[in-house]
Amino acid sequence: MFDRLVGFIREQYATKEFIPLHAPVFRGRERELVLDTIDSTFVSSVGAYVDRFERDVAGFTGSPRAVAVMNGTAALHIALVLAGVERGDLVVTQSLTFVATCNAIAYCGAEPLFVDVDRRTLGLSPAALDAWLEEHALVDDAGVCRTRVDHRRIRACLPMHTFGHPADLDALIAVCERWKLVLIEDAAESLGSYYKGRHTGTFGEIGVLSFNGNKIMTTGGGGMVLADEVVGKRAKHLTTTAKIPHPYEFFHDEVGYNYRLPNLNAALGCAQLEQLPAFLASKRALAERYIAFFASTDLQPIVEPEHCRSNYWLNGVICESPAQREALLKATNEAGVMTRPIWALMTRLPLYANALRGPLDNAEWLEARVVNLPSSVTPEPA
Numbered sequence: 506m507f508d509r510l511v512g513f514i515r516e517q518y519a520t521k522e523f524i525p526l527h528a529p530v531f532r533g534r535e536r537e538l539v540l541d542t543i544d545s546t547f548v549s550s551v552g553a554y555v556d557r558f559e560r561d562v563a564g565f566t567g568s569p570r571a572v573a574v575m576n577g578t579a580a581l582h583i584a585l586v587l588a589g590v591e592r593g594d595l596v597v598t599q600s601l602t603f604v605a606t607c608n609a610i611a612y613c614g615a616e617p618l619f620v621d622v623d624r625r626t627l628g629l630s631p632a633a634l635d636a637w638l639e640e641h642a643l644v645d646d647a648g649v650c651r652t653r654v655d656h657r658r659i660r661a662c663l664p665m666h667t668f669g670h671p672a673d674l675d676a677l678i679a680v681c682e683r684w685k686l687v688l689i690e691d692a693a694e695s696l697g698s699y700y701k702g703r704h705t706g707t708f709g710e711i712g713v714l715s716f717n718g719n720k721i722m723t724t725g726g727g728g729m730v731l732a733d734e735v736v737g738k739r740a741k742h743l744t745t746t747a748k749i750p751h752p753y754e755f756f757h758d759e760v761g762y763n764y765r766l767p768n769l770n771a772a773l774g775c776a777q778l779e780q781l782p783a784f785l786a787s788k789r790a791l792a793e794r795y796i797a798f799f800a801s802t803d804l805q806p807i808v809e810p811e812h813c814r815s816n817y818w819l820n821g822v823i824c825e826s827p828a829q830r831e832a833l834l835k836a837t838n839e840a841g842v843m844t845r846p847i848w849a850l851m852t853r854l855p856l857y858a859n860a861l862r863g864p865l866d867n868a869e870w871l872e873a874r875v876v877n878l879p880s881s882v883t884p885e886p887a
């Protein structure tokens with residue numbers, strides 16, 4: 506079967522060479538727009554492409570405001586700062602995620618609180634969150650969610666839309682409202698993914714995108730904060746050294762961050778965004794071919810959840826057993842077709858090993874079985 510899978514993947518990319526998990530594709534005006542920034546000398550913190558990229562991403566996602574920053578991790582950090590996360594706070598998230606989600610929490614001096622994911626969405630489970638809070642938390646007279654034992658503040662909830670598949674947002678919103686948690690979406694992987702017709706990253710108070718080289722589109726390195734006008738304005742201020750606008754005076758009214766996205770990267774982003782609809786179509790078609798292929802096997806492809814349209818950024822399968830996972834990883838990688846296991850759970854990393862947590866059965870089950878498959882945009886038919 507693995508030979509057949511390797512042959513199938515080679516067919517998709519029409520090559521006998523090494524096939525990476527995810528490589529960027531530059532088929533549009535990337536060269537033209539990037540060269541334009543060089544010709545103009547505006548490659549850095551000033552230039553028109555940043556404004557345009559922010560407007561274009563806001564338009565694409567339907568977010569009132571989009572603020573460009575230097576990477577997705579910085580966007581997550583700023584989102585948590587804007588949500589009022591402070592030293593000593595807890596922030597609920599999933600253990601099945603990329604490490605940046607938790608690192609951003611640590612940058613605030615806060616700590617992650619891990620609850621389980623759903624097997625269908627691979628995203629934070631609203632039922633698991635509600636159950637943990639029911640047993641271990643209360644909302645105090647001031648309307649602040651706190652742990653029962655030591656009264657630590659639980660400030661925010663940070664679900665992640667794994668591989669571009671939306672988490673169960675309606676239910677998460679309801680649980681967050683009930684427990685007074687600020688909802689922030691780690692939508693780093695889900696540009697082009699929709700939940701009930703609305704773009705991911707626009708449901709929470711703040712949403713975060715990434716344009717790292719391995720994401721569905723890239724700026725080289727980059728990220729975006731999605732928010733309403735008021736929070737978005739603050740995000741812009743905080744990520745640009747908190748300078749009060751003035752023709753020549755330097756005055757900064759708080760400790761700001763230099764997190765802005767250079768114009769050079771924004772130009773690449775503008776050109777990539779023009780191609781995003783084509784990328785999404787290519788990925789959906791590839792996902793459909795993967796799903797058809799796996800129908801005759803005992804591996805289960807990961808498909809978009811109900812009421813959702815996923816970007817199918819990264820295709821994945823659920824193996825029947827941990828042993829099958831090992832065999833699949835070995836056979837494909839030895840054949841020059843790159844596949845990867847899902848991340849080790851955050852609770853296994855020494856830095857988060859002592860974090861508070863609920864039961865993580867689904868996360869552990871998935872960790873032992875999920876393998877990601879090559880998912881780059883496929884070559885155009887000759």
Ligand SMILES: *Cc1c(COP(=O)(O)O)cnc(C)c1O
Nearest residue numbers: 576577578603605606693715717
């Ligand atoms: C890629 C990614 C990030 C971070 O993005 P960078 O731009 O690489 O800093 C954060 N969270 C998740 C889930 C990601 O996949």
